[in-house]
Amino acid sequence: MSATTTRTVAPSAGDPLAEAVELTKRLKLPHIRRHLVELVPTARAQRWDHAELVRVLLAEEAAGRDATNLRTRRARAGFPAGKTLHDWDATASCIPRPTQDALTSLEWVGRRENLCVCGPSGTGKSHFCEALGQAAVEAGMTVAWFTIEDLGALVRRHRADDSITRALARLIRTDLIIIDDIGLLPVSPDAAEGFYRLVDAAYERRSLAISSNLHPSGFDEIMPKTLATATVDRLLHHAHIVVTQGDSYRLAQATSGKGVTALT
Structure with missing residues (x-):
């Protein structure tokens, strides 16, 4: 018997990209938000695998947070x-x-x-x-x-x-x-x-x-x-x-x- 995945999120009722941007604000993902609008069309045009798009977005968030943390540590050092x-x-x-x-x-x-x-x-x-x-x-x-x-x-x-x-x-x-x-x-x-x-x-x-x-x-x-x-x-x-x-x-x-x- 195969396992089934229960979807708890309803499909988008409007513009999925706009809703995704709002979710990045709610989840405090500023670096993903900064790149989301430009990367989604690029991924669609170049036929990226969905996992690759997720990977790139998460990598941008990680890099952005690292840069912010570096600036914070440098400022606190005095x-x-x-x-x-x-x-x-x-x-x-x-x-x-x-x-x-x-x-x-x-x-x-x-x-x-x-x-x-x-x-x-x-x-x-x-x-x-x-x-x-x-x-x-x-x-x-x-x-x-x-x-x-x-x-x-x-x-x-x-x-x-x-x-x-x-x-x-x-x-x-x-x-x-x-x-x-x-x-x-x-x-x-x-x-x-x-x-x-x-x-x-x-x-x-x-x-x-x-x-x-x-x-x-x-x-x-x-x-x-x-x-x-x-x-x-x-x-x-x-x-x-x-x-x-x-x-x-x-x-x-x-x-x-x-x-x-x-x-x-």
Whole structure:
């Protein structure tokens, strides 16, 4: 005895394409709706199999959602400059190429390891960290970008109701957290507290990447020694340390006239 399929949807009483468009609105399928009107006539003219039309429409929806999710993750990350690996000059960097390749693979993020990029100002630390963060976003990960003083502001914002622990618990759901430009200025007490709390909360749970003018061993120069010791101990336990050197790229461009468009 053959099985029969019971149809629960009545045939269209009017224009099936118009009804399909309305259904995409109801079901929140904006990317299918965008392509439906043009693809149905194409499928009819080229005699596509019905399954092929369904496949193409679903593929357009999936691609559209992926693009939207990418834009959302990038916006939430809070990157400062939009610098990516596409405009990173690997040949000009003093970081060894094998090290660059290993870090851009992002396998260390999957292992919940940390990265410390330290060296003089203008040697590409922030650019490289942001480029890695952008690559992580493109790979489907979530990223958050902070300066160390942003962490101080986070502590102050949550001190009134003692909710800093809950705020950090939400933050470390992020796959990669980047803290930029440590060591340029003395660290405020709130920022030192926020930095320690973040490193402690993320320890062996999430990856941190920091850029710093100081090697982490010198953090006791900018924050209380006891707090610096506890922070560095956790930060470096599972960390890759990359030391940059040389003259500032920005200064080199400025002195060679490449920092601006020539006046005419």
